[in-house]
Amino acid sequence: MGGILFVSMGSGGERILSDAYMNFRNLRKGENYFVAVNTSSKDHERVELEFKRRRIRRYDNFITMIIGSEELGGYGAGKDRKLGLSAYNADRGKVLDELSSLHKRQRFKIAFTLATLGGGCGSLTLAEISKDIRDELGLRVIPICTIPFRREGALLIDNAMEGLKEISKSGLNPLIYDNERMMRFSDSVKEGVEKVNRNISLLIANLVDLVDYGGFSNPPIDIIDVTRLITPQCGAFSVVFEDNVKRFRNEWKKLLEFNLSLESKTIEEAKAFVLFKSRMFPHSITEDVISYLRSKYKVKELIPTTLENNFAGYNIMVMIWGLGIDYIKPKLEPKKGLSEKVSSIFK
Ligand SMILES: Nc1nc2c(ncn2[C@@H]2O[C@H](COP(=O)(O)OP(=O)(O)OP(=O)(O)O)[C@@H](O)[C@H]2O)c(=O)[nH]1
Ligand SMILES: [Mg+2]
Structure with missing residues (x-):
């Protein structure tokens, strides 16, 4: 197999x-x-x-x-x-x-x-x-x-x-998770790291499901299809997992944005893969997610698929490529202490 x-x-x-x-x-x-x-x-x-x-x-x-x-x-x-x-x-x-x-x-x-x-x-x-x-x-x-x-x-x-x-x-072209992203909601590094690790674990679990059940998804997907979406310089991903359908309906966008692994910009055009996974996935949300991705990240090519089986909760997994490494925010450079900042002003 x-x-x-x-x-x-x-x-x-x-x-x-x-x-x-x-x-x-x-x-x-x-x-x-x-x-x-x-x-x-x-x-x-x-x-x-x-x-x-x-x-x-x-x-x-x-x-x-x-x-x-x-x-x-x-x-x-x-x-x-x-x-x-x-x-x-x-x-x-x-x-x-x-x-x-x-x-x-x-x-x-x-x-x-x-x-x-x-x-x-x-x-x-x-x-x-x-x-x-x-x-x-x-x-x-x-x-x-x-x-x-x-x-x-x-x-x-x-x-x-x-x-x-x-x-x-x-x-x-790597999928990047910026550890710094998780410092927005917590000052504790431990908590931030755990949240990042949880999201990467969810990505891995979704990828494994995709391989195991991709043949039954709608439309059927071979994981190899994903590789044609990979474009320079890098990619980001997001995962949403929610048990409660009402909360999911109301908050999917907030959760998708919050869990997005990287803040950057689309270089020219982005390409994306999106997996919807649940026992039964609300169809209207799939449409909304797709149009949201197209407009927010300038996604030109998008492969969506829906996996419906005995899965717990409501899941969305998105991978977006075509983002710039140089556009990563905050910039990948050490945080300057106050004294360094002052001395660099007077250089
Ligand atoms: N998200 C996340 N980041 C981690 C974790 N452990 C370490 N880091 C980050 O990874 C960087 C250090 O990498 P490590 O994997 O610890 O280092 P290593 O590759 O084992 O290298 P050595 O220990 O020097 O041999 C730091 O920026 C840490 O903040 C983790 O479990 N999750
Ligand atoms: Mg080590």
Whole structure:
């Protein structure tokens, strides 16, 4: 049949992938695979403990791999992106052998790679592994990444910017989640991060449903169709999940905007995919969402599909490509302290 190959690089990516795996049962079926690649063996141990704590005994399709242990001894890359890259280069053969043999057995349809840019392990290796999966396994690849809170400082922001550049240089257009977006409603980083992770998990769960049930959707969709919508420079996504139909009717637009992963602008024309998912989805809302996307993001080409089955709640999942990396707001640069601001005025 062929499912999705998900591969994470570094700590944040591993956390998101494992959270999604634990929270959404549909991910634990055999044909989708989740591979967490990391320099840190502590992260792998944490995931294993968490599986135990949650009494998840079988996780055959969740695989952890360590890289760079000769140089780094199983520790993180200490926010040094070059160390992360050399760790990957040292064990590239091992990682690709594992992924190729999985692909031979599973015949994946598509791969999504994932990292929280800013750290040492994930920042540069997200581009590398994405390229390798595309070139060596011959799969289409969609990278998903977060970018740092602006208050995290120059080192992390620099790492993330270099990471984005490498992804663009490889001819790939990532779906970006700006961690900063979630600081609008909470001052606590922890709460912000949890909200981001929850939304990326929902995206992953929707993608898995799309592959599992896409043949029964209306119109039928093959996940590969999505790849023709991918346009430079980057994309954003949004997810809505609501139990209460009345609240859903009244608030879908607010929720869709609030959960949108990135604030940027359409470069010229955008392309979008939208999934409506529910036991029975109110038809009038699908029309409204489509016209909203067309006018708000200058969407010229749009693939909509509706999945109706035994799904809980009312779900919308949107991916929009054609947005500019340079238009990201707030700009991807460190937040200046007051003294820096003053000195830059007088320079
Ligand atoms: N959304 C989200 N962001 C995270 C999470 N964990 C870390 N980050 C962000 O990711 C960046 C750091 O990336 P990490 O994944 O921790 O770093 P790494 O790639 O493991 O690199 P090293 O630890 O240096 O080896 C920072 O900007 C963090 O704010 C997470 O669980 N969710
Ligand atoms: Mg780490």
